[in-house]
Each structure stands twice: as structure tokens, then as C-alpha cells.
Amino acid sequence: MAGDFKVTPWEVTGDIDYDLLAERFGTTAIDEKTLSRMKKYGELHMMLRRNIFYSHRDLNVIFDEYEKGNKFVLYTGRGPSGHTHLGHIMPWMFNKWMQDVFGVEMHFQLTDDEKFLFKQDATLQETKRMAYENALDFIALGFDPKLTKIILDTENIKTMYPIALKVAKKINLSTAKAVFGFDNTTNIGSIFYTSMQSVPAFLPSELAGHNVPVLIPCGIDQDPHFRACRDVAQGLGYLKPCQIYCKMFPGLSGSDKMSSSDPFSTIYTTDNAKEVKKKVGKAFTGGCVSVDEQREKGGNPEVCAIFKYNYYLFENDDEKLNELTIKCRSGKILCGECKVALTEKINKFLEEHQAKREKAKDVIHDMTFEGFRW
């Protein structure tokens, strides 16, 4: 049924209608006018051209301030429940591009407390360990070590807690239930947690001693947190943080969101070439049941996970992507060929990424907020 989907920071189910989702959340579409404005700063990122980063809150405020010489801080994050997969990497790449284009600070929050609270069998030791693993992937993408800080909630809590308390005091249970869908079975840590996710939105202002604009590029599933955060900002004397939101990275099975709960549909940054080949080989495609039929009728890239992977991440060249679309629809290329090509691309990316990830171990402790160590 159309509209029969659910998106919260902790659950994505059904077939997402992204325009309807933005409407439900009350976020603004990134239109041609906004894209034109962004072109002034640099060539548009593929994820903007393709409407993957597609919605926002007050992006123009960020650019207005930037043009007045008031640099913003980028903030994104990760709930460290397991190894990093391509779905996490995608918005981080966009963050890296933003840092390069605007030359701004980047704060990366690892919410080990969140994952402990929301995941039944998680321990704090595990979520902290996975935070380390995830941070390596983030650093491997090439963020500027001088401009980038990694925040780990349980390690940086002394600085974060007073800000979280101020936020928490302004959000009542009624709001939390309405925004996040909490009920009587929700634990009281989970109910408090959104206050912690608000902290990096206000931390740059606290550190600077004056208001600093913050832009949060992340998946649109995180909007409930930042809606609550924006609601309390002004009452606390802070600027409202602004957001730029992307769609969810699809799973190989054809689902709307790559998820660790379906490991065969998920490519981790730590996968080896053989695993990738196997997973991509089993991916859902838009092909026909037989080669003959496909040669005759063509495939359907719109539903094809392989095509989506090229679209979202692995084919930066619009021209080539267009050619691929035409070839697929006309039956000139078969799913097997596409799978081989994508496997090669992914493995090339992962080989390089894994090398950078190893090197990240040498610098990770230079990039932690307040110098904490794992």
C-alpha cells in the first residue's frame, strides 16, 4: 500500500516514498534554486545531482552565514552496533566532500550509549569497540585530521552531560512519545537518549563561547532527533542546527535500507573480495527469468540493486550511468555482466579503503575530542 512505510532512527520498514516522508517530517526539498546556489561553491556532488541528498532544513541559513564569513561546523554520527557497511559510508563521503568544499570543522559522534540502550543484547564494551572500528572507516575516507574531531559519548560525557541536561529539561515525555513513538515498554535511558544526540549540535557554540552554525548531513531517518533538537535550540539560546538529508542506501536484496540484520544483503568495509563476489552474485536484479527473454525484453534498472549501487555510490559519471541504463533496458547487457563489473568496482574500492583503514590506526588518537583513547 502506498504510504505504508515506517521510518524512525531505529527502524525502517516498507517501501519508502521519500517525497511523502519529507512531507511527513516537514523537511524541504532540495530544489534547482538551492542546487544553483551550491554550484557557486564547487561542482555539485553526485549525491546532489542524483537527488540522493534530497531534503533539508534551513540549508540557506548555513550558506547565508557562510557568505557573511561565519563558518559552520559539520556534524554527523554513527550508532556503533556493528561493523561499518556501505550504507554508512555513503553519507560520510558526502560529509567529506562538504569539508573539502567549505574547509570547515567536522564533528563525528559515536553513540555507544544509544546502541547499548536500544539493542537488547548489546554491552558497552562491544559498542565501544565497534565505535573504534567505525571511526577507522570514517577516518579512512580522508577527513582533514586538523579539522576533524571524533566524539565518543561515554568518553566525552563530562563535557556533554551538562548540555544534554539542558536539552532534556526542555523536552517532555509527551513530545518524546509523539516524535519517537515511545511507549510504556521503552526503557528510561532510551527516552533520555535524544538529548545526547542533540549535544554536538550545540557543542561548537559552547566551545567557542558564541553561537556557531551547525550543518548535519545524514540519513533522513535521523530527522526525529533533530526536529526535537531544533525545537529546544532557541529556548536555550543556541542557533537551530540545519540539516541536509539523504535517502537510505539500499540492500542487495532489493530492500530500501541496507541493514546489518540481513548480512547477506549487506557489504561491510571489512569484507574480503570473495565475500563481496558471493554477496553481489546473490543480489536482487531487474533481470528476466531467462537470457533469451532478457535479450528480447530488456531489464528494469529501477528495481535492480546492482544498478542502485552504481547510482548511489559506484558510478560517479552520469554519462556512463545513462549508457548502462540504456543497455539494460534494451537487453544489451545481462545481469551477470553487471554483477561482475560491480564486484570489481566494490573490491577495488574496498582494497584501497582497507589499506587507508589500517593507516587510520596511526592517527585515530590524534583525532579524538578531548584526546580520549580507546
Next chain:
Amino acid sequence: MAGDFKVTPWEVTGDIDYDLLAERFGTTAIDEKTLSRMKKYGELHMMLRRNIFYSHRDLNVIFDEYEKGNKFVLYTGRGPSGHTHLGHIMPWMFNKWMQDVFGVEMHFQLTDDEKFLFKQDATLQETKRMAYENALDFIALGFDPKLTKIILDTENIKTMYPIALKVAKKINLSTAKAVFGFDNTTNIGSIFYTSMQSVPAFLPSELAGHNVPVLIPCGIDQDPHFRACRDVAQGLGYLKPCQIYCKMFPGLSGSDKMSSSDPFSTIYTTDNAKEVKKKVGKAFTGGCVSVDEQREKGGNPEVCAIFKYNYYLFENDDEKLNELTIKCRSGKILCGECKVALTEKINKFLEEHQAKREKAKDVIHDMTFEGFRW
């Protein structure tokens, strides 16, 4: 109406029926058998003899462990919303006696986060400052500096937060609403807060690396926190903390609980002799409307705030207290005389206390947990 009273950690209203309250909370009366057992360790404290500390949870477990050579840790606390008054001092004196008798560690928690969250106009700067003032009063009572640690939630949060998270994960909203009476208007920080008050119950075990029994002497109004805390203890692999509860210290106006919301009914440790004289002078007594009538009919010590102050705090000698009762009932002593005598006692106490309080400033930073500084 009998039973028409309300006691929560944040609100006490109506005329408290303490036996009914203990029944509602499900705590156990301190009976003759328990008192006999306690006599083995030392002469009973006045507050035990007079049934001021009157109810408990698992006190015998503490003594069983103690007799096996397994020393317990004492834990009590204070929500630093304002200056210390006699109502706060009372259970702290009992804690001091317990430390002396058993030679055990004492952990004193100052919940600056709590007071910030629950008090509409409080700031964290103020609650932290009042925590310092309150800590001086605590230290002034003579706790052993080698065995006593002062915990301040926002300062010690890095050690406390992981324990609080474990507690929070085990308490759901339904329980929090039932135990504390929260509703949709409650802020999400207040809902989480009880997890922080549980931390010192488990901290000694975390620090020692093995389970350490904890005994919490405090006002019975705090029982909802520790009921919730005890419920989650075993699931987290900790011992249940045990409690020994006192009645509320009465206000000078005749109310059941001395409260900062009624400053004329409240004697602060920082009051000067003139203020004390004025406040005691206005106190509610059990006297008659005229001297003649009182000489004839006698007074009623049961309802008299002046008598209660002697009973709870200022007349340690049971014999003398008994004489006072007889004199009052028979009209041999008038309210004015009692007021003068009590004023003298309070001012003598405060003069000495204030001197010790000044000296406490020299040692306070040697007694903070993890060495934090105000």
C-alpha cells in the same frame, strides 16, 4: 482525612502516617529484635531509640555480611537546591554515627543534575555551587576524611554514566510512571534521573571488582528510588542495596517536613543567632492561648514544634526529654521558656557547626571522589 498524604522524593504533603507510609512502600519496621541486634555494635543512637530511624529494607543482610567480615559502604546524599537546613543534617548525623560504630566507608552523593532537572528555575551553576555549600555541612559533622568520598554527579559523570546506562536499560517507562508518578508533562531528564541515584548503590562493587554490600541511611521519601534500584540490582549482577529510613524532620510551623519553600519555618546551618531567635520565637507550639490557661491545663508536646526539635535533634538525654514532657503537660513550663532554651541549644550547635564548616573548606578537595575540584 487519615491516609490523605503524599510522599515522593520531590514532594511531601499532608499529615504523614509513617506506619501507613512504610506499609505503602513495603518497608519493614525496625522492631525490638533488630534494635537488640544493633545494640551489640554500640549504644543505640537516639534516633533509633526514639523510632526516628524507624523502617528498613534488609538491614539484617548488612549485619550478617558485617559479621562475616564483609564490610558495607554507607551511601547517602543531597539534592543541592539551596543551603543545608536542620532537616538535612539530621540523617547525616545518623550516618556519622554509623561510620563511627562500624568503621566503614561513606559515599555522599550531591545530585546537582537532579535539582537542575526538577527545579524549574535552577541553573547548573547554582546547583553546583550549592553542592559545595552542602558538602561543607556534611564534612563539618566530622566524617572520617580517609573513609569518606563526596560524589558530584556532573563532575563524576564519566565513571557514573556507564553504570547509570545499565540501570536505565532495565527500567521501563511503565515502572518509572508507577513508582514516581511521572506523567506526559515530565521532562525526559527527570525520567532518566533515578538511574543516577542508583549509581552509588553499585559503585563500590564496580570499584572493588567484586560485590560490596551498601547501606543507605536516608529519609523514607527517597524509597521510590531505591525500590527501583533494588528491582534491577540482581539482573545486573549486583547485590541489592539495603536501606534504613528516617521520618522527615518537622518544620517550625508544625508541618511534617522542614522545607526550603517555607524559609521562616526552616533553620539553615548558615543562620545567625538573631535569625534563629526570630524563627524559633514564631514557631508553632502546643501551648494554650493564655498563660493562666496553660498553667492550669498544661501544653501538648505531641503537636509542639519546639518539643519535636528537642525530640529529633537537640535533647539527646531521654531522661531530660521525659522531664520536659511532664513539665509541659502539667503547665510547669511555658512555651516562651522552651523557646528560649531551644534557641540557646540551636545557637550553640550552629556556632560550633559554623566554625567546623569553615575548617571544612581546607579539606573538602581531599575528600572528593576522583579528586574533582569545585
